[in-house]
Amino acid sequence: MKKRxxxxxxxxxxxxxxxYRLALRKKxxxxxxxxxxxxxxxxxxxxxxxxxxxxxxxxxTILKERLNGNLSVFEFGSGYSTFFYARxxxxxxxxxxxxxxxxxxxxxxxxxxxxxxxxxxxxxVYCRSITEFKQQFDVVVVDGRDRIHCxxxxxxxxxxxGVIILDDSxxxxxxxxxxxxxxxxxxxxxxxxxxxxxxxxxTTTLLYRDNNCLNI
Numbered sequence: 001m002k003k004r005x006x007x008x009x010x011x012x013x014x015x016x017x018x019x020y021r022l023a024l025r026k027k028x029x030x031x032x033x034x035x036x037x038x039x040x041x042x043x044x045x046x047x048x049x050x051x052x053x054x055x056x057x058x059x060x061t062i063l064k065e066r067l068n069g070n071l072s073v074f075e076f077g078s079g080y081s082t083f084f085y086a087r088x089x090x091x092x093x094x095x096x097x098x099x100x101x102x103x104x105x106x107x108x109x110x111x112x113x114x115x116x117x118x119x120x121x122x123x124x125v126y127c128r129s130i131t132e133f134k135q136q137f138d139v140v141v142v143d144g145r146d147r148i149h150c151x152x153x154x155x156x157x158x159x160x161x162g163v164i165i166l167d168d169s170x171x172x173x174x175x176x177x178x179x180x181x182x183x184x185x186x187x188x189x190x191x192x193x194x195x196x197x198x199x200x201x202x203t204t205t206l207l208y209r210d211n212n213c214l215n216i
Contacts, residue, residue: 044196053081056193077144151177161213170203
C-alpha cells in the first residue's frame with residue numbers, strides 16, 4: 001500500500017516539480033539562456049534582455065564567444081539578430097524582403113549596419129544582393145528567403161576564412177545548399193538545440209573551411 005501511495009505521489013508532482021526546476025530556478029537552462037525572458041519580452045533575447053538570433057542557443061553561444069570587432073557580417077533576413085551581430089562585429093549588411101519590417105528596422109538600426117530592401121524572388125535580385133558589394137564577408141547568415149540560392153551566391157563573396165551559417169537546415173528542401181557547399185570543399189557542422197520561445201529542436205548548419213574566422 002505504501003509503495004502504491006508513493007508511486008501516486010510521484011506521478012502527481014512531476015509536472016509542478018519540472019516547472020519549478022526549469023522555469024523558476026534562476027540557474028535553470030530556460031532562465032540562464034534567456035528562454036523565459038524571451039517569452040516575457042516577446043522577442044528572442046538573452047537573460048539580460050539583449051537581442052539574439054532566433055537560432056538555437058548552442059549556435060548563439062558560439063557566435064557570442066567568437067565574433068569580434070574585426071569581422072564583417074552579411075545577413076539574409078534582418079531581425080533582432082541584426083542588433084546582436086551589430087554589437088559584436090565591425091560591420092553588418094542585412095537584406096530584408098518585407099517592406100513593413102524594413103521600415104520598422106530602418107528606424108532602429110545602429111550606425112554600423114547597412115540595411116537593404118530587395119523584393120522576394122527566386123534566383124534573382126534578392127540572393128544576388130551580396131554581389132553588389134566589392135568587399136568579401138567573414139560571416140554570411142542565411143536566414144531569409146530563397147536560401148539555396150543565397151548559399152550559392154555567398155560562397156564567392158566569402159573571405160578566405162569565411163563561414164556560412166544556414167538556419168533551419170534540418171528542412172529537406174535545404175539539403176541541396178549543403179550538398180553544393182560540400183562540393184565546394186566546405187565542411188558542414190550540424191548543430192541542434194532549443195530556440196528562444198520554441199519548443200521543438202532547431203537545426204543550424206555551419207559551413208566552413210580550414211583556418212576559418214570562428215575557429216571551428
